[in-house]
Amino acid sequence: MWEVSNLKKDLTQELRRSIIAGDSEKAQRIANSLLKEGFDPLEAINTVVTSTAKEVGEKFERGDFFLTDLMFSAEAIQAANEVFLKKLKESKIERSINKKGKVVIATVAGDIHDIGKNIVKLLLNVNGFEVIDLGTDVSSLNIVDAALESKADIIALSALMTTTMRSQKEVIDLLKEMKVRDKFIVIVGGGSTTQEWAEEIGADGWAETAEKAVKVALKLVNEGE
Numbered sequence: 478m479w480e481v482s483n484l485k486k487d488l489t490q491e492l493r494r495s496i497i498a499g500d501s502e503k504a505q506r507i508a509n510s511l512l513k514e515g516f517d518p519l520e521a522i523n524t525v526v527t528s529t530a531k532e533v534g535e536k537f538e539r540g541d542f543f544l545t546d547l548m549f550s551a552e553a554i555q556a557a558n559e560v561f562l563k564k565l566k567e568s569k570i571e572r573s574i575n576k577k578g579k580v581v582i583a584t585v586a587g588d589i590h591d592i593g594k595n596i597v598k599l600l601l602n603v604n605g606f607e608v609i610d611l612g613t614d615v616s617s618l619n620i621v622d623a624a625l626e627s628k629a630d631i632i633a634l635s636a637l638m639t640t641t642m643r644s645q646k647e648v649i650d651l652l653k654e655m656k657v658r659d660k661f662i663v664i665v666g667g668g669s670t671t672q673e674w675a676e677e678i679g680a681d682g683w684a685e686t687a688e689k690a691v692k693v694a695l696k697l698v699n700e701g702e
């Protein structure tokens with residue numbers, strides 16, 4: 478566990494407030510200050526940023542936040558994450574880079590949320606996977622095509638909304654239809670998804686966080702060897 482000094486506590490509160498206020502510049506400044514104080518970047522993403530993102534979502538759901546507020550907060554989340562992810566990348570010793578396997582990652586059709594996907598992408602990458610990022614709102618056919626073309630080992634699908642989760646199922650159904658399901662490990666994740674959902678649609682793995690996503694990917698790749 479990280480020792481949380483009063484200064485760090487104040488800074489995490491400040492970061493939370495600047496995200497809620499949608500102040501990207503301040504969020505970035507405070508993120509840098511937290512790092513200077515020795516705060517672990519992954520811990521910062523997993524605790525402060527993710528819990529504030531949840532808080533922002535709840536405000537939006539309750540009607541306390543308009544879409545513009547949500548958008549400003551999203552920008553502040555990304556600004557802070559940029560600082561943390563950069564640090565994380567620098568601090569990781571990249572052993573056996575790109576030797577663990579190839580991952581095609583995408584946010585599924587109809588969904589433009591990519592903050593979580595980008596964290597998963599970076600953590601997979603610094604843990605030795607080659608990652609091909611197809612971006613957001615990617616059609617199921619494009620995902621399957623890219624996976625086939627690049628001879629990927631893993632297809633990783635992110636979905637944040639109850640309405641777009643079904644696109645994860647669509648990708649798996651398409652793989653089956655094209656008789657290539659057994660060529661790939663499919664992992665799914667994103668705010669609206671669960672382990673039960675992953676099992677229901679026939680995915681090979683699910684994870685609640687990016688860190689756990691890496692563990693699941695490593696386990697599944699090793700099992701397949």
Ligand code: B12
Nearest residue numbers: 534588589590591592593635638639666667668686687690
């Ligand atoms: C930021 C945000 C936005 C930003 C997105 C910016 C961006 N570049 O991503 C903007 C403002 C653009 C936005 C737009 C919309 N949003 Co929005 N948004 C959010 C918010 C507040 C935070 C999401 C986030 O980044 N969380 C932080 C990250 C770190 O968490 P995460 O994505 O879950 O990722 C972690 C894990 O899930 C996992 N993971 C993620 N992907 C994967 C993939 C794999 C393979 C694995 C294994 C793991 C994994 O690892 C990640 C890191 O640990 C959420 C609220 C919430 N509680 O999620 C609403 C939320 C997702 N949005 C919502 C809605 C409704 C919308 C809009 C429809 C609003 C509108 N009326 O236009 C649009 C959607 C447009 C579209 N077609 O996609 C709803 C969805 C409701 C639902 N359940 O269906 C939510 C839940 C808010 C709410 N409570 O109402 N949004």
